[in-house]
Amino acid sequence: xxxxxxxxxxxxxxxxxxxxxxxxxxxxxxxxxxxxxxxxxxxxxxxxxxxxxxxxxxxxxxxxxxxxxxxxxxxxxxxxxxxxxxxx
Amino acid sequence: xxxxxxxxxxxxxxxxxxxxxxxx
Numbered sequence: 001x002x003x004x005x006x007x008x009x010x011x012x013x014x015x016x017x018x019x020x021x022x023x024x025x026x027x028x029x030x031x032x033x034x035x036x037x038x039x040x041x042x043x044x045x046x047x048x049x050x051x052x053x054x055x056x057x058x059x060x061x062x063x064x065x066x067x068x069x070x071x072x073x074x075x076x077x078x079x080x081x082x083x084x085x086x087x088x
Numbered sequence: 089x090x091x092x093x094x095x096x097x098x099x100x101x102x103x104x105x106x107x108x109x110x111x112x
Binding site for chain 2: 032
């Protein structure tokens, strides 16, 4: 069980547009567009869910999807060096 | 499997992806 919680960094401004998140790094002007699944994960992070809880929620929404755990950890490991999120 | 229905919208699971756009 991964009980780690990640928070969205304070220099990131974001909004949900048509179910998809758009996030802007206010420090360097780079912006990011997320697909639906990534947007779900992002919003769960914003609700202070642990990684395990997020995986469970995604699995509930999309039953029998084998790759959820790996996919969530991959996207988290992409967001960390981009300084979109950090460990709490 | 791999399909979610919410408020009449059916979604198929897609791998989470983020596209980065560089600032001008």
